Amino acid sequence: MSTQFPTDPAANLATLIRCPSVTPAEGGALSALHEMISPMGFAVDRPVFSADGTPDIENLYARLSGNGPHLMFAGHTDVVPVGDEAAWTHPPFGAEIHDGMMYGRGAVDMKGGIACFVAAVARHLEKNGPLKGSVSLLITGDEEGPAINGTDKLLEWAAKRGETWDASVVGEPTNPNTLGDAIKIGRRGSMSADIVVHGRQGHAAYPHLADNAVRGMVTLVEALLHPAFDEGTGDFQATNLEVTTIDVGNPALNVLPARAKASFNIRFNDTWSVETLQAEIRNRLERAAGRTELRPGREEKIAFDLVWRDRPSPVFLTRNEKLTAALGASVEAVTGRKPQLTTSGGTSDGRFIKDYCPVVEFGLVGQTMHMVDERVAVADLETLTQIYQRFLEDWFS
Structure with missing residues (x-):
């Protein structure tokens, strides 16, 4: 045998x-x-x-x-x-x-x-x-x-x-x-998403005539990275969001891009459900979209789309x-x-x-x-x- x-x-x-x-x-x-x-x-x-x-x-x-x-x-x-x-x-x-x-x-x-x-x-x-x-x-x-x-x-x-x-x-x-x-x-759970910021193309020497999508993206990304989502729980380490790529596709150094795309992944603990965490991220982005520190002279909000990838893991x-x-x-x-x-x-x-x-x-x-x-x-x-x-x-x- x-x-x-x-x-x-x-x-x-x-x-x-x-x-x-x-x-x-x-x-x-x-x-x-x-x-x-x-x-x-x-x-x-x-x-x-x-x-x-x-x-x-x-x-x-x-x-x-x-x-x-x-x-x-x-x-x-x-x-x-x-x-x-x-x-x-x-x-x-x-x-x-x-x-x-x-x-x-x-x-x-x-x-x-x-x-x-x-x-x-x-x-x-x-x-x-x-x-x-x-x-x-x-x-x-x-x-x-x-x-x-x-x-x-x-x-x-x-x-x-x-x-x-x-x-x-x-x-x-x-x-x-x-x-x-x-x-x-x-x-921990895992979710991924893409953010696309929409601006207006223009000349780097005349930024007031354009709306640099990179400035808007930096503002939104900062809102996702700070403050921390939580400090962890008795069973799980803290939630962390990591930006995995930022793409502009702009080959010209004197052109302000009209579009910027970032992707991120977030690993989360039992402080959150898929639904509550998605709502928190959306709220952070909406609040940040009204900030003007990096877009002087702009009153309109940063225009962006948030697209969740398929099949989040709870x-x-x-x-x-x-x-x-x-x-x-x-x-x-x-x-x-x-x-x-x-x-x-x-x-x-x-x-x-x-x-x-x-x-x-x-x-x-x-x-x-x-x-x-x-x-x-x-x-x-x-x-x-x-x-x-x-x-x-x-x-x-």
């Missing part, structure tokens, strides 16, 4: 890394995972979802059924592009091991987490026999892309088939420095003592570290899963994710597998 079951996380990861699944390509990764888990008795579906203007995405849903609670492990096999391949010390899809480190795109984000969880389930079955419940794998190929034809639709598809879950673990690389540092129990926090206690105890038992329960970092597919069941995130150390020479310590793969295995035993008991 042991020769059939994928109990070695390093071997599992090497198989997955060697599949060049750069989003949105499946790259053989889901097929490799399908072949890996089938001997354990998982029933596997691989639905493909589509939407106008986005690539078709293949996903994988697999369930090992038993009597008892249902645990979902969620993740993704798609990876970001390798960047400058010549800058890699080892081939990005080679899964080569050097000085105890396995190199490859997706090593930590997040094929490594998948490889370890699969190994943990395999070891659990060999040691204890059938699970006292059900385990499912919800794996997308769209997390690093637009996230339109992936986890969100896969959850809806599974729910329509009657699937329900008691809890979920997302295997993203959550640990900042050392395995066992942190479990993520929530995420803030969420998981309060489920059984889930967090069982995972925290498993981490501490294996590593000797008591993990911090944190909500730091960006968004993840947990924002979709939270609508179906309690969700937490725990995976490898994320220091090299998305970088050239992405890599993971082979020893960490074994440690994470042991954590997942102990968690399975504790949670199902």
Whole structure:
């Protein structure tokens, strides 16, 4: 039996890394995972979802059924592009091991987490026999892309088939420095928008005859950056708004532009909802539009448009003592570290899963994710597998 079951996380990861699944390509990764888990008795579906203007995405849903609670492990096999391949010390899809480190795109984000969880389930079955419940794998190929034809639709598809879950673990690389540092129990929300300021083109030597859109944009941007939106809460760090680009498209140094565009992203805590934060930002801009310090002689307000990007991500926090206690105890038992329960970092597919069941995130150390020479310590793969295995035993008991 042991020769059939994928109990070695390093071997599992090497198989997955060697599949060049750069989003949105499946790259053989889901097929490799399908072949890996089938001997354990998982029933596997691989639905493909589509939407106008986005690539078709293949996903994988697999369930090992038993009597008892249902645990979902969620993740993704798609990876970001390798960047400058010549800058890699080892081939990005080679899964080569050097000085105890396995190199490859997706090593930590997040094929490594998948490889370890699969190994943990395999070891659990060999040691204890059938699970006292059900385990499912919800794996997308769209997390690093637009996230339109992936986890969100896969959850809806599974729910329509009657699937329900008691809890979920997302295997993203959550640990900042050392395995066992942190479990993520929530995420701040995220929204993006564009501001377009409309002025009047003119000669730089005759500003009174024009209305420089840059002056208006500087005024509006300043209103968004100051004062701070909040000071944070007991569970979340402070809200921060970051202007990510300001574009004028003006090639002439002696021409005042008639149009300026800025884009921003804001990460927000549970002080705000999507609706209240959008209202606050609109109010700040409306008030600032009447300021004239940078537009002397102008009585009319700054003319601007505010356009919200699609699909804001709401803030969420998981309060489920059984889930967090069982995972925290498993981490501490294996590593000797008591993990911090944190909500730091960006968004993840947990924002979709939270609508179906309690969700937490725990995976490898994320220091090299998305970088050239992405890599993971082979020893960490074994440690994470042991954590997942102990968690399975504790949670199902």
